[in-house]
Amino acid sequence: MKPVNFDYERPRTIDEACELLASNSNARILAGGQSLIPMLSMRLSRPSLLIDIAHIKDLSEIVATDTHIEIGAMVRQAVAKNAKMIQEYIPLLSKALHHVGHPPTRARGTIGGSIAHADPSAEIALVAVTLGAEITYRVGDDDHMFDATEFFIGPMLTVAPPDGCLVKVGFPKTSKICGTGFYEVAPRRSDYALASAAAQINFDSKGAAKTIRVGVGSIGDFPERLDVDHLLNTDLNDESIIATVKTAITEIETVDDLHASAEYRKRVAAHLAVKALQTARDEVREAPAK
Amino acid sequence: MVEKKYKFISQPRHPSENRRFVAGRGNFVADIDRPNMLHVAPLSSHYPAAIINNIDISEAMMMDGVIDVITGAEIGAAIQPLMNGLDTPKVQRFPLAVNRVRYAGEWVCAVVAESRAIAEDALEKIIIDATPQPFVLDAEEALLPSSPPVHPEHGSNILLDRKFVWGTVGEDFVNAEHNLSFSVIWGRNSTVPIETFGVVAEWNGWDNILDVWASVQMPKYSDQIARCLNLPGNAVRVHYDVDVGGSYGVKRGIKHATLIGYIARKLGRPIRFIEDRLENMRAGDAHGPERKFNVEVAFESDGNVRSMRMRALDNAGAYAGRAPFQLGKPISAIVGPYQINSVSYHAISVTSNKTVQEAVRGFGQAPTNYAIETAMDRVASFLKMDRLALRQRNLIRSDQFPYLIPSGSTYDSGDYHAVIDKVLAAADYKTLLVKRDHLRDEGMMAGIGIAACLEPSGGNSSFEPLLNEANKTSTWMESCQINVDGLGHLTARIHTTSSGQGHETLVSTVLGEVLEIDPSNIRITRPNSLESLPGNSPVGSRMAIMLGGAAARSAEKLKAKLIKIAAHSLGIDAEKLTYAGGNVLAPDGRKHTWQDAVELAHRQFHNLPEGMDPGLAAFDIMQVPTGNALPVDGKVHMYPCYSFEFHLVLLAFDPVIGRPEIHSYTVGHDCGTVINPAIVSGMTYGGIAHGIGAALLEEFAYDPNGQLMTQSFLDYLMPSSHEVPPIQIVKHCTPSPHTVFGQKGSGESGYLGSPAAISSAINDAVSALDIRFEKLPIRMSAISDAIANKSA
Amino acid sequence: MIQVSIEVNGKTVTAEVEPRLTLLDFIRDVAGLKGTHAGCEHGVCGACTVLVEGNAIRSCLVLAVQADEQEVISIEGVGGDLGRSGELSIVQDAFCEAHGLQCGYCTPGMVLVAEALLADTPNPTEGDIREAISGNICRCTGYVQIVEAVMLAADRLANRNYKSKPGQPSDQTLG
Structure with missing residues (x-):
């Protein structure tokens, strides 16, 4: 199980990385490598050039803007998991990161790598879709921004430009009062999930829900958001949550494989989405405002 | 005593x-570096069945660093076929497919190169011209005369078809008040060591000797290599100072060693072949039994089980090897720990276009125990009797040893009731029942699993002459x-x-x-x-x-x-x-x-x-003690010692998610005098972990096109530290009269009963819904789907 | 071919390598240290775990070129003074004592994740230990005695008065 031979470059700047990308149509970006390297080893991925972006300093930064927390493409999952800024402003991502792989893969794996890889069961992609993250690619000298809800189009497939380098992922900051929930189910605790769900409810200062976001992952070709806006008109009681999720999830296409039937995935995703919403709701109802 | x-x-x-x-100072086979060593990578067939028309190796041979490409035609003409356990001379096997491939993943040719990476590069340049053939995956289908034969020369897919009747089965069924029948399926899984199989071979032409370092646990390995390679027995030197990175039966690698030995001799350079994980899973000859049981039991209203009819149909995969004998070992404990008066046993092994089966921990005993224990649960359910009480009623009593079972083996010693009493006390059975009910009150599906079983030990393989009359081996x-x-x-x-x-x-x-x-x-x-x-x-x-x-x-x-x-x-x-x-x-x-x-x-x-x-x-x-006779009239005494295990499990799962979580696991174990307590406990814990995998997670599953779907560790799921719970071992010692210190065997302990116990617990959890799971592994989605279908 | 210099157990190993060479194969075949084991080569089993810059990682999921100029500790760098064979670290010794292994193949990886855990979490709960080793598959032990071994090591580390890090000369000589 050895990869095909390839060339290897280690650019120091994003511009250099983009030039290398433009120079070779079969180039691939190497970030943490935790998804790419197994595919290389099995020869499922056969690049002629690997561009290692680990030495581009800008890509390892976490920056707060007025509205977003921007996570550089090379920020390691373990670093993000422990980052105060992320815990405070993207608590949903913090929760999700506990479910990503194992400590040894989180030590190497990156936020950007996970987004770009677009595994249908990836937790980070689910959070990005749920929250409507902004995904920024650099192509040549230009930045291209993608809405996460429109970014993923299939298993390991995205609308990313082929000659682009993922630069950062901007997650919207939560409102002052916010509750989150993240759940997933897998045959073994750290396996690829069979179903997962993420929820975030932003409340206004009076305690009324302003926005409600729920996403489900691992059940179809890519993570998707459920339309639960109907809940804004309710007091978020269990019955409304269950009914709304049940209706919303009928629209989602689910896949079937050895480990779980399509029905299972849909049923469990709905179950988890309800739990995630309930947890998000209860966090606020129980916790004082920040 | x-x-x-x-x-x-x-x-x-x-x-x-x-x-x-x-x-980190073990001496594993991959650690052995010989000067000037070459590396091998095999080319795997994509077809489950095909006739090979031509293999074009010309481009591969021209690559820098490629030394040779060995084809099946070459090696088939140069060496003897690998040993068959059964008398099936037309079911021939060579290390590489000769003329015909019989399962997806089978090795068609082998590249020898200066590095493993170069060898893999060269594999991509080999062009196979082959004509796909019809194939068969299911054992019942393989039995049909109309099924495509995996070995046309053999005439059918049947490797073994033997019926045994031990005692007055017909009479007992007529006289018994009740009978019931069911079928269960043990899915194809294995013990999958973390080290794959590997071998290094070096030919010394001056001394005329083949040195072999291998990750092997195999009886008479050097003899088999010598026989295949037409060498004198004393021209093969297998080094036993190699540490094996887990075996549990499967590390047998005879095809690997003959292939690498042949290449080493041909090229005069040391050759290393370490399977990569995909090669190991697809074609390492390391899958375990895949077995369907049809069981009928005759019993009385008071719970006494009189007789059992068992049909066991095993899917051996593409070649015979020694695997069909895994239907033979369970004959030595065919009634489990119970007083069952008579048994009929129909053992069938068929070829299919799946990977070759090899010996796996317990050598067929764990599946059979699963069938026997399912029978006990079914009888209890039928009679509305307590499952535990039913077992206690049927268990052989301590005053009945030595105990001759209908198939000819004599159990040496035991005190099964005492072990069970100890387990019930240690696990606080009454509280366990309360806990189960409490979990149910909370909306969980909770169940208690019970399994009692035997571990025949001592390794007297009289099942060989029993199943193959041409085999007169009694020395072990x-x-x-x-x-x-x-x-x-x-x-x-x-x-x-x-x-x-x-x-x-x-x-x-x-x-x-x-x-x-x-x-x-x-x-x-x-x-x-x-x-x-x-x-x-x-x-x-x-x-x-x-x-x-x-x-x-x-x-x-x-x-x-x-x-x-x-x-x-x-x-x-x-x-x-x-x-x-x-x-x-x-x-x-x-x-x-x-x-x-x-x-x-x-x-x-x-x-x-x-x-x-x-x-x-x-x-x-x-x-081997007590091993002194060949079979007579379809009966034979096999193993000298019989260890006993009793498993008691409480597990629960959310009805929607369906993921069983083990809340309590206690096992009682009597393997006579224990030589080293830490080692015996360790093997028991590990055996239970294997059993949890077999029951819930692990399967070599094939798609309808004959492709193995679980060929990497991403899909073949082995229990991690999250899935194996803390386990309480309750020890008991009934010394064996046949051994120096009263010791019995324990290397297969835990695994022999845990799949049955977990299946029992899950079935207990869903019993109120009238659901039964009759196939292992029981995947979480199957549990949830079954419950959802009932509620719908 | 690309030149890389990797500090393995305190010693710099410099070599020209193909970019496709994994750190696992670099450690085994270039540095010649055979205690790091290949189990699956696709990042699931954890047998190839080493410490890179102090973090337990899977060496089959890192290319040697990615580890250029970095510090790697393999199992041979745990234990006492590298020059004196036969010395064990407290964690290694606890694995021996609790029989936290059988065939020994996953053991180097298990020892290293345990070392990494105890460096960060001196008083781990059983849950912490199970989480830390959950990415390392063992087929022999059912993990029970491994958990016991790590608990034992934690106890012993808590009861000593001098702390060392894996790869550095230990305090064993201080008794």
Whole structure:
């Protein structure tokens, strides 16, 4: 199980990385490598050039803007998991990161790598879709921004430009009062999930829900958001949550494989989405405002 | 029976092997570097069945670093076919497919190159022209005359089809008040060691000898290699100082060794082949049984089970090998721990276009135990009787041993009721029932699982002559050699590789016990096959009995010599002397020390008794106890010892998610006298972990196109530390009358009953919904789907 | 071919390598240290775990070129002074004592994740230990005695008065 031979470059700047990308149509970006390297080893991925972006300093930064927390493409999952800024402003991502792989893969794996890889069961992609993250690619000298809800189009497939380098992922900051929930189910605790769900409810200062976001992952070709806006008109009681999720999830296409039937995935995703919403709701109802 | 007190046996001693492993200083086959070594990668077939028209290796051969490409046609003409266990001469197997491929993943040719990476590069340049053929995956389909034969020369897919009737089955079924029938399926899984199989071979043309280092646990490995390669037996030297990174039965690699041995001889350079994980999963000859059981039981209203009819249909995969014998071992415990008066057994093994099956921990016993225990649960359910009470009623009682079962084996000893009582007390069974009900009140599906079963141990494989009349083997031996050097230190030689069962610790403990010297000062070596006495490797939970036995007998021989030397030296009759702590004591208080004996035996021939040879060495080649006859009338006595396990599990799951979480796991284990408690406990824990995998997670599953869907660790799911719960072992000791210290086997413990126990618990959890799971593994989605279908 | 210099157990190993060479194969075949084991080569089993810059990682999921100029500790760098064979670290010794292994193949990886855990979490709960080793598959032990071994090591580390890190000369000589 050895990869095909390839060339290897280690650019120091994003511009250099983009030039290398433009120079070779079969180039691939190497970030943490935790998804790419197994595919290389099995020869499922056969690049002629690997561009290692680990030495581009800008890509390892976490920056707060007025509205977003921007996570550089090379920020390691373990670093993000422990980052105060992320815990405070993207608590949903913090929760999700506990479910990503194992400590040894989180030590190497990156936020950007996970987004770009677009595994249908990836937790980070689910959070990005749920929250409507902004995904920024650099192509040549230009930045291209993608809405996460429109970014993923299939298993390991995205609308990313082929000659682009993922630069950062901007997650919207939560409102002052916010509750989150993240759940997933897998045959073994750290396996690829069979179903997962993420929820975030932003409340206004009076305690009324302003926005409600729920996403489900691992059940179809890519993570998707459920339309639960109907809940804004309710007091978020269990019955409304269950009914709304049940209706919303009928629209989602689910896949079937050895480990779980399509029905299972849909049923469990709905179950988890309800739990995630309930947890998000209860966090606020129980916790004082920040 | 009262347990004897021992100085070293049964005492807590650290296994001596551990130090090298924690330091990363094991000697695994992949660690062996030979100068000028070449590397091999095999090309795997994509077809489950095809006729090979042509293999174009020209482009691969031109690549830098590629030395050779070996095809099936080449090796098929050069070597003998691999050994078949059954008398099926037309089911021939070679290391590479010859003319025809019979399963997806089968090796078609092998590239030899300067590095493994280059060899893999070259694989991509080989062009196979093949015509796909019809194929068969399902065992029932393979039985049909219309099914495409995997080996057309053989005429059908049936490798083995034997019916046994032991006792008055027809009569018992007629007379019994009730009967019921069911079928269960044991899915194809394996023990999947973390080290794949590997082999390094080197031909020395000046000495005419083939050196082999392999990750092997295999009886008579060197003989088989020599036979295939047309070499004299003493021209193959298998090195036993290789550490094996887990085996649990499967590390047999005979096709690997013959292939690599052939290449080493052909090219005159050392050759290494370490399977990568995909090769291991697809074509490592390491899948376990895949077995369908049809069971009928006849029983009375009071719960007494009178008789059983069992049909066991096993899917052996594409070639015969030794795997069909896995239907044979369970004959030695076909009634489990129960008093069942009569049994009929229909054993069928078929070929299919799946990967070849190999011996897996328990050698077919775990699936059979699963079927027997399911029968017990079904009978209890039918009679609305308590499952535990039903078992207690049917269990063989301690006063009935030795106990002859209908198929001809005699169970040596046991006190099954006592073990169960201990487990119920330790697990606090009443509280466990309350906990289960409490979990149910909380909306969880909760169930208690019960399994009682036997571990036949000692490795007497009389199932071979039973299932293959051309096979007259009744010898199943093990040996040990010991020597005291000129400074007085003891070294023992054992003749097998290490794969985690602590043989070195076993032997030093036994030698220390018999000779009353500190085991820590005894050196154990594992020489090569040419420097070894005969043995049959650790199969069938045999090493405590057989290697421990041979070591004890060697030590007794040495002790006798020490006493003779002392008698001569002290001028006293040997009978009047006592042996203590390595010294020989006279009644008058004089002491002839160990060192005195060393001095005489090594340096003072003139002071040795007349006729005595110098030195202090002994060896023993031991036949398996009670193994002395070939089968008669379809009956045979097999294993000398029968260990007992009783599993009690509480698990629960959310009805929507369906993921079983084990809340409590207690196992009672009686393997007679335990040589090393930590080692036996460790193997039991590990066996239970294997069983959890088999019950819930692990399967070599094929898609309808004959492709293995679970060929990487992303899909073949093995329990992690999250899935294996804390486990409580309750020990009991009923010594075996057939062994030196009363020890029985324990290498397969845990695995033999845990799949049955977990299945039992899940079925208990869903019993109120009238759901039954009849196939392992029971995946979480299957649980949830079944519940959802019931509620819909 | 690309030149890389990797500090393995305190010693710099410099070599020209193909970019496709994994750190696992670099450690085994270039540095010649055989205690790091290949189990699956696709990042699931954890047998190839080493410490890179102090973090336990899977060496089959890192290319040697990615580890250029970095510090790697393999199992051979745990334990006492590298020059004196036969010495064990407290964690290694606890694995021996609790029989936290059988065949020894996953053991180096297990020892290293345990070392990494205890460096960060001196008083781990059983849950912490199970989480830390959950990415390392063992087929022999059912993990029970491994958990016991790590608990034992934690106890012993808590009861000593001098702390060392894996790869540095230990305090064993201080008794």
